[in-house]
Amino acid sequence: MKIGYPCINRSIGCSSGRTFRLASYSCERLEATLNENLRCLDAILRFNLEAEILFFRITSDLVPFGSHPICTAPWQETFAGEFSDIGRFIREHNMRVSMHPDQFVIINAKDPEIIGRSVAELRYHAAVLDAMHLDRTAKIQIHVGGVYGDREASMERFSREYSRLDESILRRLVVENDDSRYTLTDCLRIHEETDIPVLFDVFHHTVNHSGEGVAEAVARSGATWRPDDGIPMIDYSTQMPGGRKGRHAESLDPALFSQFLSQTAPTDIDIMLEIKDKEKSALVAVGIARADGRFRLP
DNA sequence: CAGTGTCAAGGTGGA
DNA sequence: TCCACCTTGACACTG
DSSP states (O other): OOEESOOSSSSSSOOOTTOGGGOOOOHHHHHHHHHHHHHHHHHHHHHHTTTTTOOOEEEETTTTTSTTTTSSSSSHHTHHHHHHHHHHHHHHHHEEEEEEEOTTOOTTTHHHHHHHHHHHHHHHHHHHHTTTTTOTTEEEEEOOOOOTTHHHHHHHHHHHTTTTTTTTTTEEEEEEESSSSSSSSHHHHHHHHHHHOOOEEHHHHSSSOOOOOOHHHHEEEEEEEGGGGGGGGEEOOOBBBBOOOTOOSOOOOOHHHHHHHHHHHTTTOOOEEHHHHTHHHHHHHHHHHHTTTTOOOO
């Protein structure tokens, strides 16, 4: 079991997702920003290792405008050494990373131009992980997409478009249940059509459920991962107390997290904590998981 | 230099 | 048909 947090570290005073306005794009600006972002990513991973936080989601903003036509700078070549070094660090310390493109990636869109932009964005994400020479256990997670008034047709469109993707994307792509459209059951059905592994989001499941209990959901989603996909990944969060339904908690609730570990034992999973205070909660969770006996150092 | 409007990209649901 | 919302930081312009 590895435990991690997404994209941002609030302790070390740098961001690996610095960006700038499209209007001020230049190759020089891109290279200067990417250089800083990579230095910061390296710093975050070193912080994480020290804290025994072995799982991390790399921000989609690592390379600003990475999939935009304006971005013609050959960043993979210019920064090949830096990417390679970060990848080696990850592998040598038995760490794991993932990425999560945001809402604009919609494989099941009806508009071919939206699909085109989505594929370009997925290619960019795969290129980042490839530049680090990471194997297929470094995953890219997306949602099913829109409903467009016809769930069945939209799910079929997902399966059809998925089968057309490049191998560099296919080997990394996993699909996650969301909080308003497609449930775990929907994702499992898509898996049956496509073989895509299903990443289970515990919090989305509580908001948008399809009947399964947590233990059953973890087991069924976990069974969709092949051995070379690695340990199944889970997104974990809880409701912000008093917040609007679906809002992520500010900090980890230790009692609820302990309960979750008990419910899912002894299945091995890698847990991404989608909690607002990021590494602070991850530190608490690592302590709890160690006490629970599930967390093992490499 | 502080304050603040705005930022590549989409879908949904209410008015 | 149009707009707010989702969700979030921070860029970059204005005064």
